[in-house]
Amino acid sequence: METRPGTPLLEAAALAGFAVNTPCGGAGSCGKCRALLDPAPDPLPVELKTLSLEELEAGWRLLCRHNASADLRIHLPASSLFGGGHQIVTGHDAAREGTADPVVRQAAVRMPPPSLEDGLPDLPRLDAALRAAGALDRAAPPLAAGPEALNRLTAGLRAGDYAGTAVFRDSRLLAFHGRTADAPSCGVAVDVGTTTLAAALVDLRDGSDRGVAAAMNPQTVWGDDVLSRIARAGRGREELGEMRRAVCAVIAEMIRELCLDAGVSTDHVHALAAAGNTTMESLLCGVDPSPLGCVPFTPAFGNGPRLRARDLGLPAHPDAELRLFPVIGGFVGGDTVAGILAAGLDALPGVSLLIDIGTNGELVLANNGALHAASTAAGPAFEGARISCGMRAAHGAIEKVVLGKNPVFSVIGGGPPRGLCGSGLLDLCGQLLAAGLLSPDGRLAGPEELPPGVPGAVAARVARTPDDGPLFVLGGAPEHPFGLTQRDVRELQLAAGAIRAGILILLRQAGLALDDVDRVLLAGGFGQYIRRENALRVGLLPAEVPGRRVHYAGNTSLAGAKRALLSRADDARLDALARAVRHVDLSTDPDFATEFAMAMYFPG
């Protein structure tokens, strides 16, 4: 996996679709996220407490305490994975998951060579052999193949004395390897986020990971939220095409790099699956999302289109399909379906709440299999956008804040801070609320409004912006400081309030209350870093749900896309799964405005 130096390993793992256990919220105190690192960095003091000397010598470290450096190998034991030790949390059937049945399969076959008496062409000859071997169902349509696969078959059969390995998707032959045992076959899962793109290369033969990459969605230059993208795409086919090409070019580059690093030819990328919100999926395939921009917010498609990867300029086998995840309705798109799939929400007993915090907040409520979903325009505050000194969780970002006598600002990669990422923003506001520097209605204190008892080191950071607004200084030169502004606080209020209001409406529509929630699954690259007490203070998480019921689920959009590649059954049920979800349109709910306004108040 490619990642920037300084990226927290927990974030890298989340981007890779691995949900790591972090009951302590990444504080390093629970020791649940242990992993073998090679080379292992020097042990940290907190690790000396949590891990034994033998473990430390063997290379075990706490994933939550280390950042990415050059070339690091990570072994994550199942016990450190979310769901690994908590089978109750996901609805997957462990037995079924053991049976790998990827969408592109392989079968070794041997057949009689053609003769003057038996003139069957190559393709139906292979078809008969696959059926005889039980690799193709009796009811499957006849095996079909494109020109490239036919040429491989013709050459492979003759090179391999009519034995070899067929690689096929349903009844479509993709490749044939004569006599060769090694028939590489990979899939690419893509999370098409409004702000961040993530891609994973998986080996379709055994389900193993071959690498993960992340990149900015280049469409952010045309606006950081979905509405500005929709507006621009609606201006004409030129703009629409430009936006499609931009995002596809970056995904193509990610695939090329993943394949290069893994030593896999892009011709061996046999299947792709991508999940994103309705707008991102439309833009990815060049479908005008304009009708989403006005009431009644109608998507163009429901079931997920299957496109040829090469049509989108993605490097892959010529017959490789990109499977887009289906849309539930309105803005609730394929990323939500992927989240439901990844967490197995439809099979979970009791009441579960999936909160996927990205540029939009996607919410799913599962009540003993009955699914409700909504999308809130949380805005990209948690991804660093629209915050005066906001940035992604990358080198130089303040990712953790503890205000006390001597405030601690934890900077990714060390060194002086360059800005504030989502978890840092949440921490900072939570701590400012606790210190009384931020009022429940969101007013940030200026130098003249300091409450009594504020430590000097904290008070020293309370200043004013050039236009005389309050500023909590985080860094920069003394004459040009940067920090948290009143406007930044408003952005957080909007983001957290939208999610909280959405949760309340969703529960109400299902006839449930917060008390009824058995578990909350926090998803998204950011979800992993949330410190619960600060999330409670700013109202992002409902106080009614105890901490032990909150779990971190990682990038469920990417994990769901991977599942669709690795399980034919899951791939086949996606459309039905999307149709089974009741779409709750928050904008039309009569209570939403009230709830939203109320949710803007910090519970403190």
Place this chain on the structure above:
Amino acid sequence: METRPGTPLLEAAALAGFAVNTPCGGAGSCGKCRALLDPAPDPLPVELKTLSLEELEAGWRLLCRHNASADLRIHLPASSLFGGGHQIVTGHDAAREGTADPVVRQAAVRMPPPSLEDGLPDLPRLDAALRAAGALDRAAPPLAAGPEALNRLTAGLRAGDYAGTAVFRDSRLLAFHGRTADAPSCGVAVDVGTTTLAAALVDLRDGSDRGVAAAMNPQTVWGDDVLSRIARAGRGREELGEMRRAVCAVIAEMIRELCLDAGVSTDHVHALAAAGNTTMESLLCGVDPSPLGCVPFTPAFGNGPRLRARDLGLPAHPDAELRLFPVIGGFVGGDTVAGILAAGLDALPGVSLLIDIGTNGELVLANNGALHAASTAAGPAFEGARISCGMRAAHGAIEKVVLGKNPVFSVIGGGPPRGLCGSGLLDLCGQLLAAGLLSPDGRLAGPEELPPGVPGAVAARVARTPDDGPLFVLGGAPEHPFGLTQRDVRELQLAAGAIRAGILILLRQAGLALDDVDRVLLAGGFGQYIRRENALRVGLLPAEVPGRRVHYAGNTSLAGAKRALLSRADDARLDALARAVRHVDLSTDPDFATEFAMAMYFPG
């Protein structure tokens, strides 16, 4: 239809897939090929005998007596069409043919607009409307669409107040026109001949012809028969790709011209079907035909592949499929399946023999529904290749020969002869045999070997080539004459002998004799011009079949491809039809060599 000036109208009609009645073999004596011409050329003397004055004044002429000139409109009444008045000859069910059910259909629909209460996306909304209107079967998979069709749907629905016309193939939406009644939809049928390419543009709404074009297969530069093409294609992927691109570029140009002439956008080409022999179909889609070049002559595919037209560089709707006809076995390919389909051979009672004379001779024997097929390497002699002065039936070609006291050489387009086309070759050899200037074993007489009684005007043409071989002079400057050589006669012997031997083997394998044949259908552009007495003399047609049983079926390969576009039922049964035909491999028949050697003798 585009055709060269001087092309006989009967040939133009054949290329267009219209089999015209010519019981007299195009002599102008039977009057069966009457057609309305606009503008009508001056009546010929023979027409004054065959047609009434009223008919002549109305513009009726005999198609067999006129050649193409600039911009001519032809109305062909059903009574002039082969099968029109002779229902016994084809196995089609007239009632069924009346029900147009093309592979790409249209349906006008109206649906409720989306609302806050009804947020169904556009595509499933249309799906529901099509099902409600009965245009989509209940069992059909959900409607799918590519990005372009989705954009048309999204725009069309909003432009047309949620009413419009959907254009779809099975469950795939190709286009949507809001409020517009006019939703153009065309298909392109292609006959991929070894020497000649023909393409027809048909309107999928009513089955009407919108134009026909013909061109040389540019692969002829790499050899005029299939074996030399196979040899070159087998040299490497470079050569294979070059050959594919060459033929596709010419077909693409034909499609562009057809569309331009018909005033149709190439985006409205919604379906394509192509039929050719196994080698031509393989080369068209870039599949290496090498295994056809050696025993046991194995094709790569059986069922006909469906390819996206644009992948082959053919101008069409982005989702338009090119449907290749299935292969029966060995060299017996899709053109033979198309012939069976066009003539309805599988439904004909009694014993029928289809002879498709092209570069290969394709033979089908239908015995009350039981089908046998074979391919003979007749060679391209009948298409003008390998004949010293051979040429296609174009301007300047001698197409008819009558030797008598004053030999008559009928030249296409008038003027001095430039060469000899297939029908001229057949006529000339037949007449030379009758005059004793050609012996039954194929020896051409030199000036010293003239039999007694040869008219002076004929004898004057008997000369010698520079290398002292016999030459029957047809034209050219006195010092550089051209004409028929001994080697040319050998080519005709090979071509006619291969077909005759093939017919005999096919009948023998089916346990039948020539007497049992109820009808012979002559197909191919050339078949139309055969004068029966000369075909009998050179042994191309068996003498045992009386003339009234011989019918001209036109270009059945092109006609079959058209049927596959215009009938979903026929399209659906093609693969099964191909598998129902027994492939007779003449090369492995123990009697073929003997029959072939015997067939080389002219019956005289």
